[in-house]
Amino acid sequence: MERIGPIIILEGPNHSKVPYSRSLFIDSGEKVLIDSGAEAKTLLNLNQEKGIGLIINTHYHPDHTTHNHLFPDTEKWINPIEFDITRTVEGVARVNGIYQEWGTLGIERWKKSLPQEMIQNLTGITGTYEYETEYVFEGVKVSFLHTPGHTSGLACPYFPEWGVVFCSDYDMTSFGPWYNGTDGDIDAFVASGKRLLSLDADTYITGHQKGIFSKQEFQKSMERYLAIIDRRDEMIERYVRQGLTFEELSNIGIFYPKKNLNNAIYRTWERIGIRKHLLRLGLTLPETTLDLVKSK
Ligand SMILES: [Zn+2]
Structure with missing residues (x-):
């Protein structure tokens, strides 16, 4: 002690x-x-x-x-x-x-x-x-x-x-x-x-x-700790540019290891975290629009 x-x-x-x-x-x-x-x-x-x-x-x-x-x-x-x-x-x-x-x-x-x-x-x-x-x-x-x-x-x-x-x-x-x-x-x-x-x-x-x-x-x-926020921004932005839907994005494991995403609460927090970054990046496309972008 x-x-x-x-x-x-x-x-x-x-x-x-x-x-x-x-x-x-x-x-x-x-x-x-x-x-x-x-x-x-x-x-x-x-x-x-x-x-x-x-x-x-x-x-x-x-x-x-x-x-x-x-x-x-x-x-x-x-x-x-x-x-x-x-x-x-x-x-x-x-x-x-x-x-x-x-x-x-x-x-x-x-x-x-x-x-x-x-x-x-x-x-x-x-x-x-x-x-x-x-x-x-x-x-x-x-x-x-x-x-x-x-x-x-x-x-x-x-x-x-x-x-x-x-x-x-x-x-x-x-x-x-x-x-x-x-x-x-x-x-x-x-x-x-x-x-x-x-x-x-x-x-x-x-x-x-x-x-x-x-x-x-x-x-x-x-410094290192807060820089992780920027890395998440970059990762999410890259995936969105590739045309991923919100559902696909929330299955990758940006925050939590992919294997943990079967757990309801981790899955919830993963989705919310991604939404916050999308908003911050100005990528506020609704889920349906994201889906449309991909189907084109
Ligand atoms: Zn806490």
Whole structure:
């Protein structure tokens, strides 16, 4: 367990890889857990040993709220933009693009496939924090920076006294930036990423895999990471010029490996990601027109 001043870094299984994530624990008088994707046993032990007084989620995704349900009596906060969304299964289905891609029937199917715990993780959230406001947890200062793009509400906790940022899903993995819900936004993703670099900080902690970066390392990785967006643009543009239909394009595996596209949720996110790039490239041809172009 790594520690920076009062901040303890807790790992999730398999290097905090999705469907888990890294958590932070503020070991001050108030005992605050940030995201609950760390190993269940670690969190339960910590609760027994020190007590978790408050859980704060950076955003609503299941890999960051994973173990909220293990602490039913603990107060839980999420960002103010996503609080309402997470009240209902329909709200979460919409931001995941289920409605956009598959309509109400899709939502019904999706609901049936949802594990009960996943619903509890969200409906158990009791309140919100304010963005860009300095909270002091028994002497430990932290601000929840609004860093939209990955989702519309994502917050990155910033500890100014320690020069530490928890950059959550700015995870610097080779997969690249994820903005594949209907609440994701490519331009906002880039802008928020650049904002993280502008902070007076020298320790960047990602929510998954790689872990801790110095500012210099984070800067270099961010360049590579954001460049993946341009590569996706190029790839999609090339396929469209070749005359592929939207259906064909969404079967190639621009974001996810082709073999994963049989999975309904990956397929949904693949389609949404492609739509966002088409829009950005000014290739807003409706699917039917794309079909026509090809049949000519
Ligand atoms: Zn996420």
